[in-house]
Amino acid sequence: MKTLVIIFLNFVVTCKYICGYEILAIFPHSARSHHIYFTPLVEELATKRHNVTVINYHPVQKQPFLRQISLQDRQNASACVDIEKRMQVLSVSDFSLAYATAQVFKNIANTNCQKLMKNREVQDLIRSRAHFDLVIVEQFVTDCGLAVAYKLNAPAIGIAAHILSPWTYSRLGAPNNPAYVPNHFFGSGTKPDLFNRIKSVLINFGMNMYYTHVIQRSDQEIVNAVYPDTPLLEDLGKNMSLIMINQYFTLTSPRLYSSNVVEVGGMHINPNYPIEDKSLINFLDSVSNGVVYISFGSVASNFPPRITNEIRRFVEKSNMRFIWKSEITDWVPPSNVFVGKWMPQAAVLCHPKVVGFISHSGMLSTSEAMHCGVPIISVPLFGEQFANGKSAVESGLGVSLDILTLNAQVLEEALQTILKEQYQKKAKELSQLWKDRPLSPMETAIFWIEYVARNKGAVNLKPPTVDMPLYQYLMIDVAFIIASSVVITFYISVKVLSLVLIAVFGKHKLKRKKVD
Structure with missing residues (x-):
């Protein structure tokens, strides 16, 4: 009997490494460039014998351990961009450009969210209560994929085919300092002048407000119409274990990130891809x-x-x-x-x-x-x-x-x-x-995916700044106390000094009057 128990335990432990993890990948944006970036990752995960289910638009290579749920729209979102209209906006101002971009993002977000939430196979997957060790969710302009992860009761990590979006910093507890962090929507660079820093602050604030109160609110309504018990998408975003982003400091300059932000820039590049034409x-x-x-x-x-x-x-x-x-x-x-x-x-x-x-x-x-x-x-x-x-x-x-x-x-x-x-x-x-990296971008991505799955969501990666109030993060309360103390001390000192002076010089005047 003991021998059978030992054999069974060995099988369970071995299967965890041979059979791999159950992984769901959700890529709800139809742009082909995003597909090009994400597809090598899910294929590599399947090659490593992880059971991968991918929800996306474009077809993936058929192979064992890889299953696809198609969102049934082969249209390339990038091909729908009206260049003439973009050029008209570009000729006005960076503020007009940012606002026009935000409106485009809202349309994309709501469309992607509706297609994801109303997809029959996705609903069947949630209804089946299938077990997943991890859900990989694209972080572009919608958080509706995080709602799917929530319904499946699985830890989630984010992945982006671009640099970190301005509204993503706060949920990760990462600083987005416009003094050196380039603005997402215009070429401010890492050493912007005063005018560009002001412009960057205003655009970041406006985009963050628009994302939170317009895009995310409308997406929340779409999600709650299907799954009323889903928490706020912003809260689900804060619960992500980490995010992998398509950037690397050699190109985009060094940034101050915590352990829950992983740079995997160039993950899609296959150096051995041949020219067959x-x-x-x-x-x-x-x-x-x-x-x-x-x-x-x-x-x-x-x-x-x-x-x-x-x-x-x-x-x-x-x-x-x-x-x-x-x-x-x-x-x-x-x-x-x-x-x-x-x-x-x-x-x-x-x-x-x-x-x-x-x-x-x-x-x-x-x-x-x-x-x-x-x-x-x-x-x-x-x-x-x-x-x-x-x-x-x-x-x-x-x-x-x-x-x-x-x-x-x-x-x-x-x-x-x-x-x-x-x-x-x-x-x-x-x-x-x-x-010149310790691991290739693909190896880095695989390591952190397996790390989060292996450690049941790896909550240890979450920095305390994620849930910290803004006044505390910026130490406004500390600055207020110190400033108040300085002012009060100065006020008291002036009052005491004036009383002393009055007492001293007042007595002196009194003596002179008596002498007179």
């Missing part, structure tokens, strides 16, 4: 003086004709060779340009003959440029791309252009800048720093 390989092999890669992501399909025509003029007049990811069909490219609707971007950028990259400065593209050691020309359009572009400039990875003044001449001047030896050399140095 033979025509693309032949084009690269024929290059003698370097090639420049151009890609503006999915939003390029919505570029106004003026921008597309300026890029055409630029590549036609240049003596460089170009690989351009584009869906244009009404143009016959010259011999120095290779055009394709899809490119293995990281593989292209890491090719030894690629010497420059023209991009919208999404975080995936910017991190790939740094990983491969290729200088970048950033043309930010939306969201955190302005911060990414500024990070590239400050790190020395490249230059940043304003899309409102973009033309062939501006592009040519920027290209000549990044082709200089100082930029080429700096990009290679940054690439070495980017790769």
Whole structure:
């Protein structure tokens, strides 16, 4: 009997490491760039024999231990961005840009939340009370995935395909100091002047208020309509064990984070991904003086004709060779340009003959440029791309252009800048720093996922600042007591001194009167 018990216990312990954990991953945003970042993670978890269920929009590779619940919408959210309207907003002010972005975020958040909450398979999953050791929830503009984790009574960790959003700092107990933390929505950088610090404070405050009182409140109504017992989404956010973010200090500069914030920038990059298109390989092999890669992501399909025509003029007049990811069909490219609707971007950028990259400065593209050691020309359009572009400039990875003044001449001047030896050399140095880590980004992500699952939510990672009142966090009460003490002490000292002086000089005057 003892032998059977020992065998059973050994099986249970061994199975925990061989069979892995039950993991649910919720990615409710349909942007393809987010899918590109998250998918390698769930596939790697499944490869390590964790039982992974992923809720998302885009299909994942079929393999053992990986199950998908589709949200049944293959539309790419990034491809729906109206570039003309964005350019009109960009021409007004950063405040108008932030407000317009907030409105877009609300529409995205409410749409994503409704599709997640009303999905039959998701409801069946919650109804079944399936056991999960951990739920991985995308942290973009909605917290509705955290409601699913709550209903399943499972610990949750967040993951973001971009830099940390301004409304996420407080729930993590992390400082978002505009004196050195770049603003998410405009290129303030790590050393902003007084005006940009003021602007950053106002935009952060406005965005946080809008997220809490508009976006999150409307999402709360959507969630409570289906699951009335769900607590406040803000409270669920504070209960996340940790968050993994797509940034790394070599690019975005060092930040003050606690142990519940993990940088896994570049997690999606597969250094061994091959270039299989033979025509693309032949084009690269024929290059003698370097090639420049151009890609503006999915939003390029919505570029106004003026921008597309300026890029055409630029590549036609240049003596460089170009690989351009584009869906244009009404143009016959010259011999120095290779055009394709899809490119293995990281593989292209890491090719030894690629010497420059023209991009919208999404975080995936910017991190790939740094990983491969290729200088970048950033043309930010939306969201955190302005911060990414500024990070590239400050790190020395490249230059940043304003899309409102973009033309062939501006592009040519920027290209000549990044082709200089100082930029080429700096990009290679940054690439070495980017790769010099104790663990790869993927290994880091896997470790912390398993750590939280292994330690039943790892509540030890939660810093006390998460639940600390703002007045206490900023030590306003301490400052008030000290200031009050100084004022009271000064007041008493003045009063005592005046009484002493009156007593002394008053007696002296009295004696003089008696003498007289």
